[in-house]
Every structure is written in structure tokens, then in C-alpha cells.
Amino acid sequence: MTDSAIALTLLAGLAAVLGTNGGIGGATLLVPALVAFGLEPTAAAPLGLVAVGGASLAAASRQLRRHLVHHRLGLTVELPAAAAAVTAALVSTDLPEQLLAGILAAAALVGAVSGFTRQGVRNRPDPTFVEESTGEWPGTLGGSYELDGEVVPYQARRVGPGLFAAAVAGAVAGLSGVGGGFLKTPTLSELMHVPVRVAAATTSFTLGITASAGLAVFAGQGRIETEPAAAVLVGAIVGGSIGAVLQGRLAPPIARRVTATLLLVVAVVVVVRAW
Amino acid sequence: MVTPDPKRGRFDAASRRLREATVAVGVLAALSLVVPGDSARILAVLALLILGLVPLVRLAWLGLRWARRGDRRFAWLPAAILGVVAVGFLVSLR
Structure with missing residues (x-):
């Protein structure tokens, strides 16, 4: 095992632990960090998507068992996102390195702002749903999930703007390899009013x-x-698994702020290196 | 207090398959970093292949499941996304 492979494993693992805890995904930290260490953005992008896939796979089993994933909602927003990601990945080799670095820096900044500002509880437990089986409701973009022994119903809103935001997230993912989770999770939770736990699990899927x-x-x-x-x-699989275990122990606002601070630093380093 | 949910275990089998896939990908990728020569490349390609295929197999499974249950509003979505992935791959080969 080479020294660079060890360094990559450790970096991807650390990014996955922090990204999982912060709810923004590991590649948002990993790709700008790789670029900051001197890797070209076009070479960092595939590694970023490998990290995204690894962390998603590591979290999938646990999230499915807990009925947190809303597959219908996920696939509804994924159709424009996947189309935009594929188109952007196809044209990414023709774009100048500075533009890609700029997109990465902007992506890291948006992730940082999202981490600093996201808070609050919108969907609350409803005792009339006590007999309800938790999970997604067939044929709809609504569902329910279990929170501290109670059932919380929810219904996705603003589907049109949500689809547009998902396409933007997909384009950023295809161009830069950062995954777009830091855009998708806030899209589902803040724009479409889906509970943040469901939004995070659905985004991961x-x-x-x-x-x-x-x-x-x-x-x-x-x-x-x-x-x-x-x-x-x-690194992504081990880090994603550790991050998922730690997720319940570290207060989410603290984890989000730590990750947001790191993203801010990464964005500054990427900008300084590119210009 | 939530009453016992008869549908609680409906995703257990799929969850187990996903956990097995995660272990397989992790082990193959880790082995590829320590074994020498061409074997390393083969193991890494296998790990990446499984990593890429698992979400697509999950998509196909969801499409079939929803079609069987008559959820026509959403049953076409997995096929459409699989189509996008296939078109992207084919275009990238040119």
C-alpha cells in the first residue's frame, strides 16, 4: 500500500466522519480538500463520486431498516438531478480548471452557510397517527416517521421549485464530484418541508x-x-459507518458548525490556490 | 406510544442485502490495496462495479415492486432514471 493511498484513505475517512455528522456528505469536504492539496479538479471529481457512493452505501442498510427513506420523493427529485449530473459530467472535461475550482469554492461556501444557518423543527408528532405504519405513503409524496416514540406525519410541498433545485444540485455534482447532498438535503427540508431526518436519509439514497x-x-x-x-x-465506507454511529452522540448543531467552519477554510484555500 | 407495526420488517431482507454489499465492497477495495500486481486492479474494479451497480439494482427492484402493487404514478420513475444513466454511459463512450 503506497503512502498516497494511505493518505487518501485517511482523508476520505475523516471527510466521511465529519460529513456524515454534519449532514452534508463527505465529498463536499473531500473534493475541495484534494484540490487544495494540489490535485486537479478533473481528477478529484471521480474520487469525490466514489466517496459519495461509498458513504451512501454504508448508510443505506441502517436508513432502510428505520423506514427513514422516502423512495418516491427521492426518485422524483433524482430524475432531474441525474439528467443534470450526466450532462454536466459529459461537459466537465471541456471546462477551464479555474471555473471548476470556482464552482467547488462556491459549493463549499453554500455548504458552510447551510451548516451555519440550518435549524428548527417544522414537523411535529401527531397523536391521530398513532396507529399509522411509519414510512412513505404509496402513491404520494407524504409519509410519517417515528420520533422519540411518537409518529410524525409530513407532506412534501413546493415540488416544482424542489425539482429545479435538485437539477442544480445534480449539475454541481456532475461538474465537480461533490455529490450535491449539501444542496439536496436543505432543498428537501427547507424548501419542500420534509423532516430533516427523512430529508438526510432520502438524500443519501x-x-x-x-x-x-x-x-x-x-x-x-x-x-x-x-x-x-x-x-x-x-475510507468512505469506514468513515461513513463511524460517522453514522457517532451521529446520535454529537449534538447536530455542533457537528454542523464544525463542518461548516472546515468548509469555509477549504473554500478559501481553493480560491487562493486557483487565483 | 406507537402500537406494534405489522409492516415494520418489510425492508429487512433488502436491508440485509445492502449490508452484505457494503461489506463486500469494503473488503474487495481493502484487499486491492494490499495484494500485488494485476490482482489488485481486478479487485478494485470489482469493488467499483458493485458500488455502481447496487443503487441501480435497488432502482430496478423499486420499479418492479411499485408496478406489481399498481402504483402507476411512480412505477415509471426508476426506469426513466435507469434510462438517463444508460444514455450518459453510452454517450461517454463516443
């Missing part, structure tokens, strides 16, 4: 698909190097 779509394109273009990708994958 859709990020796996976004990663598959982007990686299929990168594989077709011959842009995936196996050793760095394997190193990132190991």
Missing part, C-alpha cells in the same frame, strides 16, 4: 444513484484510476 450515474460517465471516459479510487472507497 439519491446520492448513491447520482454517484452511479456520474461514475458510469467517468468510467466511459477512462477517468477512474483504480488504486486511488479503492483507497477513497475504503
Whole structure:
């Protein structure tokens, strides 16, 4: 195992632990960090999507068992996101490195602002749903989930603007490889009024698909190097699993602020290196 | 207090398959970093292949499940997304 593979595994693992706790996904930290360490954005993007796919897979089993994923809502927002991600991944090789670095810096800044500002509880438990089986409701974009022994019903709103925001997140993912979770989760929770736990789990599910779509394109273009990708994958799976366990112990607002601060630093470093 | 939910275990089998896939991908990727030569590349490609295919298989499973249950409003979505992924891959090969 080479020194660079060890460094990549550790970096991807650390990014996944912090990203899972902060609810923004590991690649949002990993890709700008790789660029800050001197890797070209076009080379960092496939590694970012590998990290996204790994962290999504690591969290999938637990989230499915807890009935937190709203598959119908996830796929409704994923259709424009996947189309935008594939288109953006196809054109990303033709874009100047500085533009990609600018997109990454902007993405990291949006993630930082989202981490600093996101708060509050919108959906509350409803005793009339006590007999309700938790999970998504077939044929709708509504559902319910269990919170501290009570059932919380919810219904997605503002579907049109939500689809547009998902397409923007998909385009950012395809261009830069950051996954777009830091845009998708706030889209579902803040714009569409879905509970943040459901939004995070549903986003994690859709990020796996976004990663598959982007990686299929990168594989077709011959842009995936196996050793760095394997190193990132190991780090993302181990880090994502550790992050999921720690998630319940660290207060979410503190975790979000720590991650947001790191994102801010990364955005500044990327901008300084690119210009 | 939530009453016992008869549908609680409906995703348990899928959840187990996902956990097995996670372990398989992690082990294959880790082995690829320690074994020498071409074997490393083969193991890494296998890990990446499983990583890319699992979400797509899950999509297909959801599409079939919803179609069987008559959820026509959403049953077409997985096929449409699989189509987008396939078109992207084919275009990237040109």
C-alpha cells in the first residue's frame, strides 16, 4: 500500500466522519480538500463520486431498516438531478480548471452557510397517527416517521421549485464530484418541508444513484484510476459507518458548525490556490 | 406510544442485502490495496462495479415492486432514471 493511498484513505475517512455528522456528505469536504492539496479538479471529481457512493452505501442498510427513506420523493427529485449530473459530467472535461475550482469554492461556501444557518423543527408528532405504519405513503409524496416514540406525519410541498433545485444540485455534482447532498438535503427540508431526518436519509439514497450515474460517465471516459479510487472507497465506507454511529452522540448543531467552519477554510484555500 | 407495526420488517431482507454489499465492497477495495500486481486492479474494479451497480439494482427492484402493487404514478420513475444513466454511459463512450 503506497503512502498516497494511505493518505487518501485517511482523508476520505475523516471527510466521511465529519460529513456524515454534519449532514452534508463527505465529498463536499473531500473534493475541495484534494484540490487544495494540489490535485486537479478533473481528477478529484471521480474520487469525490466514489466517496459519495461509498458513504451512501454504508448508510443505506441502517436508513432502510428505520423506514427513514422516502423512495418516491427521492426518485422524483433524482430524475432531474441525474439528467443534470450526466450532462454536466459529459461537459466537465471541456471546462477551464479555474471555473471548476470556482464552482467547488462556491459549493463549499453554500455548504458552510447551510451548516451555519440550518435549524428548527417544522414537523411535529401527531397523536391521530398513532396507529399509522411509519414510512412513505404509496402513491404520494407524504409519509410519517417515528420520533422519540411518537409518529410524525409530513407532506412534501413546493415540488416544482424542489425539482429545479435538485437539477442544480445534480449539475454541481456532475461538474465537480461533490455529490450535491449539501444542496439536496436543505432543498428537501427547507424548501419542500420534509423532516430533516427523512430529508438526510432520502438524500443519501439519491446520492448513491447520482454517484452511479456520474461514475458510469467517468468510467466511459477512462477517468477512474483504480488504486486511488479503492483507497477513497475504503475510507468512505469506514468513515461513513463511524460517522453514522457517532451521529446520535454529537449534538447536530455542533457537528454542523464544525463542518461548516472546515468548509469555509477549504473554500478559501481553493480560491487562493486557483487565483 | 406507537402500537406494534405489522409492516415494520418489510425492508429487512433488502436491508440485509445492502449490508452484505457494503461489506463486500469494503473488503474487495481493502484487499486491492494490499495484494500485488494485476490482482489488485481486478479487485478494485470489482469493488467499483458493485458500488455502481447496487443503487441501480435497488432502482430496478423499486420499479418492479411499485408496478406489481399498481402504483402507476411512480412505477415509471426508476426506469426513466435507469434510462438517463444508460444514455450518459453510452454517450461517454463516443
